[in-house]
Amino acid sequence: xxxxxxxxxxxxxxxxxxxxxxxxxxxxxxxxxxxxxxxxxxxxxxxxxxxxxxxxxxxxxxxxxxxxxxxxxxxxxxxxxxxxxxxxxxxxxxxxxxxxxxxxxxxxxxxxxxxxxxxxxxxxxxxxxxxxxxxxxxxxxxxxxxxxxxxxxxxxxxx
Amino acid sequence: xxxxxxxxxxxxxxxxxxxxxxxxxxxxxxxxxxxxxxxxxxxxxxxxxxxxxxxxxxxxxxxxxxxxxxxxxxxxxxxxxxxxxxxxxxxxxxxxxxxxxxxxxxxxxxxxxxxxxxxxxxxxxxxxxxxxxxxxxxxxxxxxxxxxxxxxxxxxxxxxxxxxxxxxxxxxxxxxxxxxxxxxxxxxxxxxxx
Numbered sequence: 001x002x003x004x005x006x007x008x009x010x011x012x013x014x015x016x017x018x019x020x021x022x023x024x025x026x027x028x029x030x031x032x033x034x035x036x037x038x039x040x041x042x043x044x045x046x047x048x049x050x051x052x053x054x055x056x057x058x059x060x061x062x063x064x065x066x067x068x069x070x071x072x073x074x075x076x077x078x079x080x081x082x083x084x085x086x087x088x089x090x091x092x093x094x095x096x097x098x099x100x101x102x103x104x105x106x107x108x109x110x111x112x113x114x115x116x117x118x119x120x121x122x123x124x125x126x127x128x129x130x131x132x133x134x135x136x137x138x139x140x141x142x143x144x145x146x147x148x149x150x151x152x153x154x155x156x157x158x159x
Numbered sequence: 160x161x162x163x164x165x166x167x168x169x170x171x172x173x174x175x176x177x178x179x180x181x182x183x184x185x186x187x188x189x190x191x192x193x194x195x196x197x198x199x200x201x202x203x204x205x206x207x208x209x210x211x212x213x214x215x216x217x218x219x220x221x222x223x224x225x226x227x228x229x230x231x232x233x234x235x236x237x238x239x240x241x242x243x244x245x246x247x248x249x250x251x252x253x254x255x256x257x258x259x260x261x262x263x264x265x266x267x268x269x270x271x272x273x274x275x276x277x278x279x280x281x282x283x284x285x286x287x288x289x290x291x292x293x294x295x296x297x298x299x300x301x302x303x304x305x306x307x308x309x310x311x312x313x314x315x316x317x318x319x320x321x322x323x324x325x326x327x328x329x330x331x332x333x334x335x336x337x338x339x340x341x342x343x344x345x346x347x348x349x350x351x352x353x
Contacts (some may be wrong), residue, residue, distance in 0.1 A: 017174070020174045021170070021173040021174045021177050024174055024177040024178055024181055025177050027181055028177055028180050028181040028184065031181065031184035031185060031188050032184055034188065035184055035187060035188040052293060052294040052297035052298070053297075054195075054196055054297055054298070054300075054301040055301060055305060056196060056301050056304040056305045056308055057194040057195055057196060058194065058195070058196070058197050059193070059194055060193035060194065060195060063193065066193070120197075122193065122195060123195075125293045126293070127292065127293050127294030127297070128292055128293070128294065129292065129293040130289060130290050130291065130292060130293070131287050131288065131289055131290070131291040131292070131293060131296055132289030132290065134293055134296070135287070135289060138200060138344070141200060142200050142201070142202065142203045143203060145202060145203075147199055147200040147201075147202060148197075148198075148199060148200075149197075149198050149199075149200060150193075150195040150196065150197055150198070151195050151196045151198060151297055151300065152193065152194070152195040153194065153195045153196055153297055153301075154194065155194060
């Protein structure tokens with residue numbers, strides 16, 4: 001077409017990248033703020049999708065007052081030594097039922113006395129686990145009078 | 160004094176540094192917020208305390224979950240989770256006439272509400288088999304908590320014309336007094352082996 005043919009060829013100038021650091025920094029800050037470092041290396045199979053789902057969940061407040069108990073099948077590389085039955089993990093090692101009492105006491109000793117009544121125990125358990133082991137853990141927690149517990153669950157995104 | 164001009168700092172590597180940090184945080188980030196169902200375990204009974212507290216049968220809503228995940232309430236099968244929730248709601252609800260099948264009620268005065276309100280003596284008891292899966296157990300727990308939340312919401316709308324979440328602390332406390340969450344996780348029992 002005539003009009004188009006007349007259009008002279010424009011040379012594109014180099015795109016200014018001066019604002020690139022700003023953009024990257026912006027994204028960087030977003031991730032820095034939203035990030036939570038994983039405190040323990042999991043020795044058991046427990047991906048996010050392995051947690052049960054629920055609708056009536058609450059956010060866990062005051063993370064510093066939470067002690068975690070993980071339960072699930074040992075990872076592939078540990079199955080030779082520990083078998084495939086669900087195991088308990090406290091901190092970064094496998095543990096037995098009887099260790100829970102000590103663990104709770106140790107966790108309690110680390111905290112301020114005034115904060116002890118607000119301590120919560122979060123149970124992160126694979127959804128395929130049988131309740132037997134959970135019941136035993138609950139009994140241990142009752143013995144240690146760590147009565148506030150939280151069954152870790154994901155938000156259910158509709159049915 | 161002659162003003163010495165400071166040479167401009169070359170900022171072109173800034174982007175690289177920022178990218179490096181960004182990638183580090185991208186890799187280490189886990190976005191999950193810890194969420195879950197809050198529960199309070201019953202304390203271990205004292206030795207000299209009588210372990211079995213006599214509770215009138217009509218005041219107990221006994222939920223059993225067996226190893227296959229089947230639910231029964233007061234010895235009747237429950238087919239779906241919705242049915243369980245509806246049943247639990249009917250059991251907790253105090254805004255009704257006296258019924259010998261449903262828990263006893265008493266009238267109490269609650270701070271923040273002028274007229275006396277009825278509250279029931281009902282208790283939900285949840286028992287599971289050792290072979291029940293954890294996922295199923297949480298589903299049932301969730302339904303029971305949901306029943307309480309719905310009932311509390313209804314009460315909040317009735318007394319304060321607002322949903323429960325929008326009430327202030329004292330009002331929430333008042334609603335909690337009318338509908339205390341009484342879900343007992345009973346002592347474990349072993350029904351018919353693993």
